[in-house]
Amino acid sequence: MIDKKVNLSRRSWLIRTISALSTVGMTAWITPFVKFLAPSAKARGLGAPVEVDVSTIEEGSMKVVEWRGIPVYIIRRSRSDIASLQKYEDELKDPNSNTDQQPDYARNRTRSIKPEILVVEGVCTHLGCTPKYRSEKVDGLFTGLFCPCHGSTFDFAGRVYSNVPAPTNLRVPRHRYIDDDKLIIGSDRLVS
C-alpha cells in the first residue's frame, strides 16, 4: 500500500517535471523564430515618419529627404510655378489626379496641402529613375520635373504629360504639418 502511494506521488512528480521541462524547451525553441519575425529596430526606423524643416527651402528650390529608402522631394514653388499649373492641363494625362497616386487632401490642382509646397516622391512612375527638377527655363529647356532615363516630363505638381512613357503622376506620400515650418512625411495622423 505504502509502495503504491510512493509510486503515485513519484509519477505525479515526474509528470510535473516533464511538463515544466517541455514548456521551457518549447519557449527556448520558439523564441528565435518570434524574434526573427518581429521587425528589427532598424526596419522600424526605415519606415518611420521623417520630420522636415521647410523654412530653409527657398522659392524655386528643392530639398530631398529619404523616407523608406526612397527620395522625397520638397519643392517651394514660386507664384509663376503655381500659375503655370492651369496653363497646360490639356497636355496632361491625368490633370485631375484621378489615379490613386496621392492622399485625398492632395487631390487638387497643386496636389498639396499648401499651394507653395509640393511634397512628392522622386521616383519616376515609368521604371523608377530619379527625375530632375528644373525651376527656370534656361536655353528654352523644359521646366518642371524631367526624367533623364526615357524622357518623361511632369509639371510643377508632379502631373505627367501626355506622350511620354511614365503612365501616371508622381506619387504624393502621406504628410502633414505640425506647425508653419515643420512637415512630417510618412504620416498624416495626429498620433503616428
Ligand code: FES
Ligand atoms: S524611368 Fe523615367 S522615363 Fe523611364
